[in-house]
Amino acid sequence: MKYEGLDLLNNHFLNKGTAFTKEERKENHIEGLLPPFVQTLDQQVEQAYENYSNKDTFLAKRMYLMDLFNENVTLFYKLFSQHVNEFMPVVYDPTIADTIENYSHLFLDPQNAAFLSIDDQDDIEASLKNASAGRDIKLIVVTDGEGILGIGDWGVQGVDISVGKLMVYTAAAGVDPKSVLPVVLDVGTNRKELLADDLYMGNHHERVTGDKYYNFVDKFVETAENLFPDMYLHFEDFGRSNAANILNKYKDNILTFNDDIQGTGIITLAGILGALNISKEKLTDQVYLSFGAGTAGAGITKRIFDAMVEEGLSEDEARKHFYLVDKQGLLFDDTEDLTPEQKPFTRKRSEFANADELTNLEAVVKAVHPTILVGTSTQPGTFTEAVIKEMAAHTERPIIFPLSNPTKLAEAKAEDLLKWTDGKALIATGIPVEPVEYNGVTYHIGQANNALVYPGLGLGSMAVNAKILSDGMINKAAHSLGGIVDPTQPGAAVLPPVSQLDKFSMTVANGVAQQAIDEKLTTATDAKKAVADLKWEPKY
Numbered sequence: 001m002k003y004e005g006l007d008l009l010n011n012h013f014l015n016k017g018t019a020f021t022k023e024e025r026k027e028n029h030i031e032g033l034l035p036p037f038v039q040t041l042d043q044q045v046e047q048a049y050e051n052y053s054n055k056d057t058f059l060a061k062r063m064y065l066m067d068l069f070n071e072n073v074t075l076f077y078k079l080f081s082q083h084v085n086e087f088m089p090v091v092y093d094p095t096i097a098d099t100i101e102n103y104s105h106l107f108l109d110p111q112n113a114a115f116l117s118i119d120d121q122d123d124i125e126a127s128l129k130n131a132s133a134g135r136d137i138k139l140i141v142v143t144d145g146e147g148i149l150g151i152g153d154w155g156v157q158g159v160d161i162s163v164g165k166l167m168v169y170t171a172a173a174g175v176d177p178k179s180v181l182p183v184v185l186d187v188g189t190n191r192k193e194l195l196a197d198d199l200y201m202g203n204h205h206e207r208v209t210g211d212k213y214y215n216f217v218d219k220f221v222e223t224a225e226n227l228f229p230d231m232y233l234h235f236e237d238f239g240r241s242n243a244a245n246i247l248n249k250y251k252d253n254i255l256t257f258n259d260d261i262q263g264t265g266i267i268t269l270a271g272i273l274g275a276l277n278i279s280k281e282k283l284t285d286q287v288y289l290s291f292g293a294g295t296a297g298a299g300i301t302k303r304i305f306d307a308m309v310e311e312g313l314s315e316d317e318a319r320k321h322f323y324l325v326d327k328q329g330l331l332f333d334d335t336e337d338l339t340p341e342q343k344p345f346t347r348k349r350s351e352f353a354n355a356d357e358l359t360n361l362e363a364v365v366k367a368v369h370p371t372i373l374v375g376t377s378t379q380p381g382t383f384t385e386a387v388i389k390e391m392a393a394h395t396e397r398p399i400i401f402p403l404s405n406p407t408k409l410a411e412a413k414a415e416d417l418l419k420w421t422d423g424k425a426l427i428a429t430g431i432p433v434e435p436v437e438y439n440g441v442t443y444h445i446g447q448a449n450n451a452l453v454y455p456g457l458g459l460g461s462m463a464v465n466a467k468i469l470s471d472g473m474i475n476k477a478a479h480s481l482g483g484i485v486d487p488t489q490p491g492a493a494v495l496p497p498v499s500q501l502d503k504f505s506m507t508v509a510n511g512v513a514q515q516a517i518d519e520k521l522t523t524a525t526d527a528k529k530a531v532a533d534l535k536w537e538p539k540y
């Protein structure tokens with residue numbers, strides 16, 4: 001189908017705006033619809049950046065960028081690619097949390113998303129076809145909005161996380177924006193203020209659960225697979241009771257990925273390897289404490305556990321290095337309401353003289369002397385001075401990762417962690433943090449956010465159209481981020497900087513594609529060529 005006239009200007013994939021040449025304007029019947037001067041893409045970028053810079057708040061900046069995306073995808077990504085560091089917190093976390101909480105009130109445009117309602121299941125196929133509009137979809141990010149970041153259940157408003165994650169795929173790894181589709185599964189919401197809000201745009205009923213819920217997810221997966229057989233299916237921010245079930249159901253049969261479980265596991269392992277590269281310690285000597293053992297906490301624990309086993313420990317030996325703390329305190333084998341993912345990492349009460357007192361983080365830190373403390377609890381400020389000083393009293397370079405997002409939920413601030421440990425802590429945070437000056441040293445703080453790996457992992461997997469996403473491919477991604485940061489520099493970060501996101505996404509993509517080839521999960525033979533062939537660039 002040929003687009004011309006206003007249809008062309010209104011198609012954000014094809015629109016070049018003021019960059020349409022005189023000839024193109026004539027040929028496509030848009031002469032007179034634009035100011036006469038023909039601009040270059042660079043001039044458009046300059047003008048857009050000026051406008052962006054004049055907005056006062058992150059929210060206003062984000063709204064401006066979303067408008068730009070809706071007008072001209074090429075311009076949006078060219079601009080994004082030139083300001084990755086500056087735009088990430090605006091296009092993505094933490095600002096995206098504000099737009100999700102206020103989605104129904106801020107709403108202007110559905111941004112190509114497919115809205116699938118559990119109440120209209122016969123429409124699934126038509127909805128996916130309508131939203132894809134004939135495009136060859138290779139990547140879907142789907143959410144059901146139940147476990148958005150750490151802010152919980154936001155129903156259909158969670159669609160913005162699918163939109164935002166996809167924008168990062170393109171900015172970081174050059175995934176073709178024409179090949180992606182954001183999807184939200186609207187199964188209701190349990191957030192009372194949304195149900196009571198007349199302007200709430202989702203289904204006004206509580207979440208549907210059980211068989212009806214899982215059948216709906218099944219129907220979506222099956223329909224999407226039929227329509228888009230080469231698709232990479234990325235699950236995001238599902239609730240704690242469903243995320244792992246869904247991953248386990250599909251991971252051995254289709255090319256699928258759970259970002260909160262697997263993506264977070266990869267980036268945290270990469271961060272820990274980076275920290276150990278600085279401290280020159282061994283992974284198998286570490287004592288690991290997970291504070292918050294939900295989707296992310298348990299997913300990370302499993303990844304670090306697997307890494308210890310790969311480094312030579314038996315499963316039983318490796319398990320002894322792990323402690324999980326959740327709402328109930330330290331998790332024991334007799335703790336009530338354990339999730340299946342928590343069970344393998346519980347402890348026996350008989351291991352402790354004071355087991356019944358281990359109901360809070362400080363008591364557990366005192367009892368087990370962790371060398372690594374990872375926070376995925378959604379509980380702000382819980383890495384207190386007392387907790388951190390106790391930890392630092394028993395290990396030379398404590399590895400401390402407060403990963404809860406968005407900013408308001410982080411377990412601690414990097415500057416406090418450095419102060420409380422006299423600059424010894426090896427830190428990574430979930431959200432971006434400016435470098436911290438302490439005692440004359442500039443400490444760079446790594447961002448352990450899955451956004452540093454999922455784009456490359458996805459591009460590599462899609463490039464070779466791997467049958468599934470294997471543990472080997474995941475492992476490869478985790479080991480691909482080493483060697484970029486110089487660990488001998490004082491204040492070195494444990495992870496490479498977001499400003500190099502595009503570069504190391506390619507390293508991850510190439511490594512993952514090669515691993516898929518080595519494991520015979522693809523018919524492709526040349527990883528680098530496959531990745532380069534799939535990579536999209538913003539240009540006219």
Ligand SMILES: NC(=O)c1ccc[n+]([C@@H]2O[C@H](COP(=O)([O-])OP(=O)(O)OC[C@H]3O[C@@H](n4cnc5c(N)ncnc54)[C@H](O)[C@@H]3O)[C@@H](O)[C@H]2O)c1
Nearest residue numbers: 149150240292293294295296326327377404405430449450
């Ligand atoms: N940095 C990253 O890349 C990344 C990735 C995924 C998740 N996260 C963050 O991790 C957090 C958790 O996400 P999730 O998907 O695992 O959510 P989740 O709901 O599955 O898990 C949260 C866990 O914290 C526990 N918890 C609640 N209160 C607690 C308390 N007082 N003490 C100890 N534990 C407590 C809950 O019981 C639950 O098990 C969120 O803030 C999210 O933004 C960060």
Ligand SMILES: O=C(O)C[C@H](O)C(=O)O
Nearest residue numbers: 093149150260405449450
């Ligand atoms: O979205 C993020 O910033 C990371 C992660 O997927 C989360 O749920 O917090």
Ligand SMILES: [Mn+2]
Nearest residue numbers: 149236237260
């Ligand atoms: Mn997430």
